[in-house]
């Protein structure tokens with residue numbers, strides 16, 4: 001069992017090391033895009049399923065509350081939290097629409113969608129990206145496994161941060177690190193270096 005645990009740690013470290021080489025530039029681009037949106041008075045919507053729903057909420061809480069320093073809250077909404085809204089959309093329309101309908105209601109030009117899917121193939125995340133485009137929003141996609149259908153649906157000026165792995169767990173572990181990088185870079189751009 002001890003060896004199995006060491007294998008998990010080694011695989012996670014290896015994936016993070018490869019991701020650092022490949023993803024530093026798109027992470028920087030995403031942080032600049034998010035900062036630009038926030039300076040312009042816009043907000044960041046986030047969505048995902050399962051562990052990625054947790055990541056969407058992790059991001060929004062670090063925006064709305066704070067990350068590592070004292071600062072004012074920043075506007076972000078996770079679309080994964082309101083069970084009345086989620087269940088009614090799923091019941092009346094379909095689960096594929098649970099994020100898209102919220103994006104159409106809450107999103108506008110200049111806002112951003114942080115779309116999180118390890119496979120890139122969750123239909124409700126793909127539909128959310130489509131709705132974001134309709135609303136004049138840009139998408140920042142956290143993906144893995146080549147990006148799947150979410151990758152295929154991105155516009156040329158969206159940003160994809162695609163983890164070089166086929167393992168959902170390893171991809172999620174890098175997504176959380178990416179989210180913390182984004183929070184740190186946003187804080188440094190908005191509030192200065194400490």
Ligand SMILES: O=C(CO)[C@@H](O)[C@H](O)[C@H](O)[C@H](O)COP(=O)(O)O
Nearest residue numbers: 049050051052117118119122168169
């Ligand atoms: O956390 C995990 C697995 O580590 C699961 O809850 C996982 O997030 C769920 O199976 C999701 O439905 C997977 O969706 P996606 O990442 O492919 O979009």
Ligand SMILES: [Zn+2]
Nearest residue numbers: 051168169172
């Ligand atoms: Zn997980």
